[in-house]
């Protein structure tokens with residue numbers, strides 16, 4: 194097995210406290226680079242800290258499965274539904290279907306672009322109203338992203354302050370804030386049998402998780418039912434319609450894995466995987482802009498010259514705004530949203546990098562460690578978007594040392610959507626407003642590390658100023 198601490202049966206090696214956990218990980222990364230193991234609870238974890246090895250794992254068919262973990266699974270106890278946590282044929286079919294239909298629904302084309310432009314413009318209006326006052330980034334930054342997903346999935350658009358959209362955003366945040374608790378049952382599944390109900394609920398927040406997922410389920414079920422009642426097979430309106438039509442076509446196919454339950458899982462996954470990731474990256478962008486005024490000014494100069502008089506950005510402008518591309522690529526690298534990416538697992542023992550990775554091991558690519566590899570990046574701790582520009586000022590997409598969207602067969606299916614959203618939101622915001630620290634204060638740039646995600650201090654105050 195890869196080297197690492199052993200610990201005691203069922204408990205494993207268990208440093209108390211989040212800080213101790215992270216410090217121990219750092220020690221192990223330094224000591225056992227490029228690969229180490231850790232028995233944590235009753236699970237065997239393997240961490241890969243080197244880009245080439247991570248690439249090999251992520252591209253290897255034998256590691257294409259996901260473990261059944263609550264922190265990536267919206268619905269308790271049901272592994273084979275949806276995209277992110279299903280495996281085998283169910284996963285293969287829904288992933289292929291979703292990718293195809295994300296393209297058909299206008300991914301990279303005018304429909305989704307105009308929906309993103311509209312949300313970005315609405316957000317900027319809210320920001321302008323906040324201009325001159327010291328306050329947190331407006332919550333509309335998240336609800337605008339909910340709106341884009343909802344339009345793609347269910348053809349619905351809400352007012353950015355609509356109660357339904359705010360409550361969905363809140364539910365998704367609550368899910369994320371409680372990941373640490375939810376993971377207790379992932380790593381120590383025996384607690385379900387030995388702890389009294391009240392203690393179990395206190396530690397693992399099991400009841401909260403069930404209530405929350407029930408609410409999420411009811412909400413999306415309502416959308417599915419409305420679609421069934423109003424479906425016109427010749428005029429599919431959105432992802433749900435497309436799914437229902439295809440499901441009907443496949444109803445006599447014994448190999449079909451399509452069902453209303455699977456559809457529900459796919460919708461929940463798109464929100465769970467596509468909302469917080471994009472919204473947090475945009476929050477990071479605002480904080481980096483406020484922290485580095487010279488970079489902000491440089492971006493605004495390029496944007497003003499390519500898009501004079503506040504012209505709306507489209508995807509054609511991406512190649513003409515290389516500084517914006519380089520800026521958000523550096524944000525994805527420097528902030529490294531997923532400390533350890535999304536885990537994979539293997540259904541059999543595998544020989545890998547001179548070790549045996551046992552069946553059922555949970556394999557994590559150490560995203561942040563890889564993004565800070567000195568062999569790939571000069572002074573990786575310094576925030577420097579220029580590292581992704583060549584001598585002519587053109588954007589250079591990193592080929593090495595970058596795994597923000599994962600790789601291989603389970604690579605993020607929302608990468609192009611996320612890149613589009615971030616590009617259009619960033620350019621639109623920078624055309625109309627600029628971001629600054631509150632007077633006599635600095636921007637807080639360290640993150641609230643909640644075990645697996647590196648999240649900025651979202652509630653910190655910021656000063657927004659209208660440019661015109």
Ligand code: HEM
Nearest residue numbers: 277466467470471535597598599600603604605606607611
């Ligand atoms: C900045 C934004 C985003 C980041 C950093 C991000 C990152 C990731 C990462 C690291 C993975 C795991 C890939 C792997 O295992 O190799 C992933 C998977 C996934 N992402 Fe994203 N993502 C983002 C936005 C989105 C959006 C907008 C959507 C949806 C509409 C989305 C949907 C998914 C899904 C469904 C999966 C699971 C794919 C599978 O298991 O087959 N993501 N994402």
